[in-house]
Amino acid sequence: MLATVVANKEPKPGQSFFPLxxxxxxxxxxxxxxxxxxxxxxxxxxDYEVLVSRLIDRALRPLFPEDxxxxxxxIITLISSDSEVMPDALxxxxxxxxxxxxxxxxxxxxxxxSCLGSRNFSKSFPCPI
Amino acid sequence: xxxxxxxxxxxxxxxxxxxxxTGKLARQADGAVTxxx
Numbered sequence: 001m002l003a004t005v006v007a008n009k010e011p012k013p014g015q016s017f018f019p020l021x022x023x024x025x026x027x028x029x030x031x032x033x034x035x036x037x038x039x040x041x042x043x044x045x046x047d048y049e050v051l052v053s054r055l056i057d058r059a060l061r062p063l064f065p066e067d068x069x070x071x072x073x074x075i076i077t078l079i080s081s082d083s084e085v086m087p088d089a090l091x092x093x094x095x096x097x098x099x100x101x102x103x104x105x106x107x108x109x110x111x112x113x114s115c116l117g118s119r120n121f122s123k124s125f126p127c128p129i
Numbered sequence: 130x131x132x133x134x135x136x137x138x139x140x141x142x143x144x145x146x147x148x149x150x151t152g153k154l155a156r157q158a159d160g161a162v163t164x165x166x
Contacts, residue, residue: 001164004160094149094163098151099160103159
């Protein structure tokens with residue numbers, strides 16, 4: 001997984017909100033396939049990618065300073081997938097690590113884990129069902 | 130810009146390791162890491 005962050009040096013004049021955009025995308029090539037048939041391009045994000053993007057955005061947005069209005073773009077790309085590991089938690093960790101190594105002001109570094117549990121069983125980072 | 134890659138690994142438990150590496154790909158970005166898992 002590759003996570004990159006880029007930010008403007010100065011906020012746009014008149015900016016009144018924090019323009020953070022998080023995009024999580026899974027490439028077809030991560031599963032060893034290429035898009036074919038009618039849709040030959042990897043177009044818009046599907047529902048799972050949108051949900052993961054929102055998960056990461058909701059977790060990171062409060063960690064920036066209140067007066068920080070520079071545009072920040074976080075892009076997480078799944079380059080190689082594993083059928084036994086769900087990538088959403090790792091995506092959040094990678095995004096947070098990318099922000100940590102950058103000069104972008106962020107208060108805290110976060111991580112995320114998925115947990116699966118029942119009365120007699122619990123496991124973190126479960127494999128996809 | 131980093132001159133050489135820096136890699137950190139830690140154990141998740143259950144025999145699974147997570148590695149985070151920076152300084153190799155996307156070096157023009159403000160921050161970039163790869164997480165091979």
